[in-house]
Amino acid sequence: MILTPSMTGISSPEPLQHAFKVKSAPHAGRSGSRPANVTPEQWQQWWQQPSESEQRALYIHIPFCRKRCSFCNFFENGANPQRISDYMQQLCQQLSVAASSPFAQSQPFDTVYIGGGTPTDIQATEIAMLGAAVNRFPLVDNAEVTLEGRLNGFDDDKWHSALDAGFNRFSFGVQSFDTEVRRAAGRFDDKAQLLQRLSTLSQHDSASIVVDLIFGLPGQTLSIWQRDLQAVLDSGVHGVDLYQLIGLGGTRIDRASDKGKILGTDSSEFQADSQTRAQMYAFGAEYLESNQWQRLSSCHWRRDARERSVYNSLAKSGIEILPFGAGAGGSIHGHSMMNARSLTEWHQAQQLACTIGNDASLSTPHNVPGMMFTPNPSAKLDAIFKRGLDSGKLQFNQLETHLVEQLQPLFEAWQSHGLAQLSSNALTLTLAGRFWNVNMQTGLFEFLTENKS
Structure with a gap:
């Protein structure tokens, strides 16, 4: 039996702050696939076959931004109006072709x-x-259709156009309400503008308004974070995500750090360490729940039942997600895939004539160069673990008995370290466990790899 600190965490009087050294990735996973080469004939055949997935989603990627935020490491293309127009024309054409396929229908x-x-x-x-x-x-009836973005520039014409087009959920990247922290991070509007606009949009009776907050931004002290959370309540929005700032390579924050600098505000260069970020998470969770907000996952809460978070929930369940657009990721017939990020490659793929001249080609979207992988044999099992740990409760009746028994040493170690409570029916994460749940998912997959039954 192999048990390591990277699997179990460590024993500490303060597991929220010290069970693991740091959260170093936004998601967890294990490799069970290998790269796949799909011929044009196979690609076309896939779009003629019915789906075997009981639940499905569409993910559509719009890879343009007017400004690169300090915490972002995936800025791709500046928001040039003509480039966006050309992209949207081809994207909608590809969607229309795909929608007519037997696979999509x-x-x-x-x-x-x-x-x-x-x-x-x-x-x-x-x-x-x-x-x-x-x-x-x-x-499906009452399908959740989300438009992501920022409030700056999202005027009434866009708002009403989106509502008329069937969008019923809007996710805005606020990150912080504090004007100085926002400016340091590369955001546009000040706190008063945000609150006014969110209050107006949230009063609409059929749309769910959700905001993202990041804790740990440079210059964001604990007191600023506390005011950010109160602003969420004041804004009238229906849901909120609390995301921890992760030190990813390639961001402006990362490059400044390499030079010994902090991209703080004019009045503060405070930079929260891992322990302070843990305190911020704890305060956020307890503050929201003390105000009767319901936790849907380790990082998402809702004010009322209008907010459903369907996509985020199902995406962790291993459902089929059809990806469209440069840089989009998803899966088709169990094969995970990621479209190339290059706009040039994406446009070239749309312009190429199908190499197979038959009627089926009329309902086959062009395959965008990128990455394709064979089906992961443990995908369904991994989805159970991810969904359970992310929600804060892993129900054992979803697992085979021998697997629960195999995992008992790991579960007992988590309980000993203050990360979970173990019963005969389930493993329930503590507040500390919810904060470290990505590390725990990674540790669980490592445990299964090192201790094969």
Whole structure:
């Protein structure tokens, strides 16, 4: 039996702050796939076959931003209006072709997510065009359709165009309400503007308004974070994500750090360490829940039932996600895939004529160069672990008895270290466990790899 600190965490009087050294990745996973080469004939055949997935999603990527934020390491393209227009024309054309395929029409879609980049930087007419393309796909009744972006530039024309096009959930990257922290991070609007706009949008009776906050931004003290959380309550929004700043390479924060600098505010260079970020998370969770907000996952809370977070929940369940756009990721017939990020490569793929001249080619979207992997044999099991640990409760009736028994030493170590409570029916994470749940997922996959039954 192999048990390591990277699997179990360490014993500490303060597990929230010290069970693991640092959270170093936003997601956990294990490799069970290998690269796959898909021929044009195979690609076309996939789009003629019915889906075997009971639940499905669309992910559509808009890879443009007007400004690179200090914490972002995936800025791709500046928001040039003509480049966006050309992209949206081809993207909607690809969506229309895909929507007509037997594969797309074989099962309805539970949720649609338009991510980026900054999707709200597109024009109102382009939002309408995108909504029309999405509605060519079969959607379940009351499907959740999310448009991601920022409040700056999201005017009434765009808002009403999105509502008319069927968007019913809006996720805005606020990150912090504090004006100085926002400016240091590369955000546009000040606190008063944010609160006014969010209050107006949140009063609409059919749309869910969600904001993202990041804790640990340079210059963001604990007192500023506490005011950020109160601002969420004051804004009237229906949901909030609390994300920890992670030291990813390639960000402006990372490059400044390499030079011994901190991209703080004019009045503060405070930089929260891992222990302070843990305190921020704890305060946020307890503050929201003391105000009767319901926790849906380790990082997401809602004010009321209007906010459902369907895409985020199902994406952790290993469902089929059809990806569209440069840099989009998802899965088709169990094969995970990631489209190339290069706009040039993406446009070239759309312009190429199908090499197989038959009727099926009319309902086959062009395959974008990128990465494709064979089905992961443990995908369904891994999804159970991810979904359970992310929600804070892993139900044992979803697992085979021998696997629960195999994992008992790990679960007992987590309990001993203050990360979970173990019963005969389930493993329930503590507040500390929810903060460290990505590390715990990584540790669980490491445990299974090192202790094969």
